[in-house]
Amino acid sequence: MADYREMWKSLDMDLEKHDQLCKVLPEFYGDIYLSQENRPEAMNYYNFVVSEVHGLRIKELEEHRAKDGKVIGTFCVYVPDEVINAAGAIGVGLCGGSDFWEPDGEKVLPRNTCPLVKASVGAKISATCPYFQSCDLIVGETTCDAKKKAWEILNDYIPVHVMDLPQMKREKDNLHWQDEIKIFIDRVEAMTGNNVTEGNLAESIKLINKKRKALERLYNTRKSHKLPISGKDALLISQIAFYDDPERFIKQTNELCDELEKRIESDISVFKEGAPRIMVTGTPMAIPNWKLHHIIETSGGAVVCEETCTGTRYFENFVDENDTTLEEQMKALADRYLNINCACFTPNTGRIDDIVRLYREYSADGVVYFTLPFCQTYATEFKKVKEALDREGIPVIMVETGYSLQDAGQVKTRLEAFFEMLETNKQAAVTE
Numbered sequence: 001m002a003d004y005r006e007m008w009k010s011l012d013m014d015l016e017k018h019d020q021l022c023k024v025l026p027e028f029y030g031d032i033y034l035s036q037e038n039r040p041e042a043m044n045y046y047n048f049v050v051s052e053v054h055g056l057r058i059k060e061l062e063e064h065r066a067k068d069g070k071v072i073g074t075f076c077v078y079v080p081d082e083v084i085n086a087a088g089a090i091g092v093g094l095c096g097g098s099d100f101w102e103p104d105g106e107k108v109l110p111r112n113t114c115p116l117v118k119a120s121v122g123a124k125i126s127a128t129c130p131y132f133q134s135c136d137l138i139v140g141e142t143t144c145d146a147k148k149k150a151w152e153i154l155n156d157y158i159p160v161h162v163m164d165l166p167q168m169k170r171e172k173d174n175l176h177w178q179d180e181i182k183i184f185i186d187r188v189e190a191m192t193g194n195n196v197t198e199g200n201l202a203e204s205i206k207l208i209n210k211k212r213k214a215l216e217r218l219y220n221t222r223k224s225h226k227l228p229i230s231g232k233d234a235l236l237i238s239q240i241a242f243y244d245d246p247e248r249f250i251k252q253t254n255e256l257c258d259e260l261e262k263r264i265e266s267d268i269s270v271f272k273e274g275a276p277r278i279m280v281t282g283t284p285m286a287i288p289n290w291k292l293h294h295i296i297e298t299s300g301g302a303v304v305c306e307e308t309c310t311g312t313r314y315f316e317n318f319v320d321e322n323d324t325t326l327e328e329q330m331k332a333l334a335d336r337y338l339n340i341n342c343a344c345f346t347p348n349t350g351r352i353d354d355i356v357r358l359y360r361e362y363s364a365d366g367v368v369y370f371t372l373p374f375c376q377t378y379a380t381e382f383k384k385v386k387e388a389l390d391r392e393g394i395p396v397i398m399v400e401t402g403y404s405l406q407d408a409g410q411v412k413t414r415l416e417a418f419f420e421m422l423e424t425n426k427q428a429a430v431t432e
C-alpha cells in the first residue's frame, strides 16, 4: 500500500492507534483468504481492494469531497442508495466488523450491546476508521434498540440523519416509508445542493439494480453442485459491494462471474466432493467479520448461501424501472425496500419463507442460524424459524458468536458434530 499518512492526518485520525489496526489486518487476511487453494483468478481484484481498504478508496472519496462532493455513511440495507447516488453523493456502508473497535465502543455504550453497534461507534470515537472520518453525514434508522440509541451518541461526533423505519408491513407503513424517503431526499438535496429529479433517480435505480443483478449472478453460480467459489470469497464480495465504486464493482463482479460460469462448465470445484452444503442465516457480517465462514469451511463444510444483509437481503428484488414520476419512483423504492425481511419487523414470516425457499434453491443440507451476542431480535426469532424448519425437515443449528476468536474452538466442535449429523442423514436417505 502506498503512503497515505498525510491523507489520514488530514482526516484527523489517531495515527498511532490506526497503525496497530493496519499491522494486524494483512496477516489476518492472509491466513483466512490467501491460504485458500484453487481460488478464481478474478479474486485478485478483491484482494487488491482489501489491501487498499484504507487507502485508494479513501483517496477517491477525498478527491470527490475536494470537488465539493459529499460522502454519506449508512448502516442498514433499508437506506436507499439510489437517493444518495442521484444527488451526486457517494454512499459507503459503515458497520464495524472487528473487535479492535469494541473497547472504544464500550466507553460510551453498555458492555451488553451487540458487537456490531459497539464496533461501529468505537470506530468513530477512536478516529481509526477513515470511512467514518470522510463522511459528511451518516444515516441511522429505527431498527433495533441498540442502533436507535447509538445514533444519539454518534450525533455528538458527526451529523446523523435518522430514518424512521416502520416495523410492520401494512399499507400505512408503506406510505410512512415513502414519506421517510421524501424527507431523506430533502436532507440529501440540502447538503449536496443537488436536486433529486426523475431523470437522475431513474439512472440511479438502473445502476443499483445492475449491482444487485451482478450479485444475483454471483449467487446463482453457488447453486451449482460443483461450487466454483468458496462461501468466504462470496461473503467478501458482498462486503466490498457496500463501499466500492458501483460501476467498477459491477464490471469486476461480472468478470468474476464469467470465470465462475466457465468453472462450472469444466466441473471445477473449490470443495471436496460431498462437503455438506451450508446455508447461513441471521445477523449481518460486516467486514472484516469472516469468522463463522472460516470456521465452517475449515471444518469440512461449504457455505452456499447467506440469508443475511450481507447476502441475499442486500440484492434480492429489484426496484421497478418503469415508473416515471418522482412520486411513482418513491413508491417503487418503498415497495422494494419494505420487501426486505429484517427481524426488527413483526410479524416477520417473510423471512421464514425466504429461508425455506433459499435452502431449496441452493440445495443446502443444513442451516446455521447465526446471531451476534445481545442481538435480541434475531435471537428471539430463532424459535419461530426453528419450528418452521423442523416442520420442513430442515436441520438447523444456532450459533451465537461475536467478533473475538476466543470461542472459535468451541464453535468449531459444535459445527463438526452438526456436519457429522448431516452426513449421517444423507447416508440414511441413500439407503432408504
Ligand code: BJ8
Binding pocket: 075, 076, 077, 078, 114, 115, 116, 117, 143, 144, 145, 146, 147, 283, 284, 309, 340, 342, 343, 344, 372, 374, 375, 376, 377, 378
Ligand atoms: S435490515 S439486520 S442491516 S437492522 S445485529 S445492530 S439488529 S442488535 S444489523 Fe441490521 Fe438493517 Fe436489520 Fe439488516 Fe441490532 Fe442485531 Fe446488532 Fe443488527
